Amino acid sequence: MKINKYIDHTLLKAEATEEQIKQVCEEAIEYSFATVCVNPYYIPLVSSELKHSDVEPCSVVGFPLGASESKVKIMETELALVNGAKEIDMVVNLGALKSGRMDIIAEEINNIAAVTGNNAILKVIIECCLLEEEEKAAVCRTALDNGADYVKTSTGFNSGGAKVEDVRLMRQAVGSKVGIKAAGGIKDYHTAVKFIEAGANRIGTSSGVALVKET
Secondary structure: OOOHHEEEEEEEEEEEEOOHHHHHHHHHHHOOOEEEEEEEHHHHHHHHHOOOOEEEEEEEEEEOOOOHHHHHHHHHHHHHHOOOOOOEEEEHHHHHOOOOOHHHHHHHHHHHHHOOOOOOOEEEEHHHOOHHHHHHHHHHHHHHHOOOOOOOOOOOOOOOOOOHHHHHHHHHHOOOEEEEEEEOOOOOOOHHHHHHHHHHOEEEEHHHHHHHHOO
């Protein structure tokens, strides 16, 4: 299976340098990955590095905790788009979710989806490792109903990454109407294929080069 276009080539470490970001962009262009996913500070650089390629710049928002005020996430999204982002990976308000405030979750996703509109893809990170099964399904349905283009398993910065069973649950919750991104701990080709077979449309990984070299 050719998986290069499933891959969001990712570098989200706080200490990532400009040279490391440029290297990730060069790798993404060489292997024709879907996106390069970075923190907002580096979106202008990534947009410049990728401007003559088919690889899209992707920015995280509210990352990694999801605990920013919705207004801050909206502003962060707007600025990322101004700086060239074509995809946004936004962490939901996990405290509100665990408190049963799905109204807050719905409003936040809806407002950010209104900003991305037709200009960018919106992926909603639900952080599966912190949620019960019914919470995972409920937030996926809420994301679907409020304009998200994808739901995403994990930030990769918490106690657990992607699990195949979570992708299956998420696919069952949203059907074929939105995409699913599996992220966190996917470091080899065969693992990536298992997630794709379970229903993932994107793979978020810092090991993209190693994955495609295994094919």
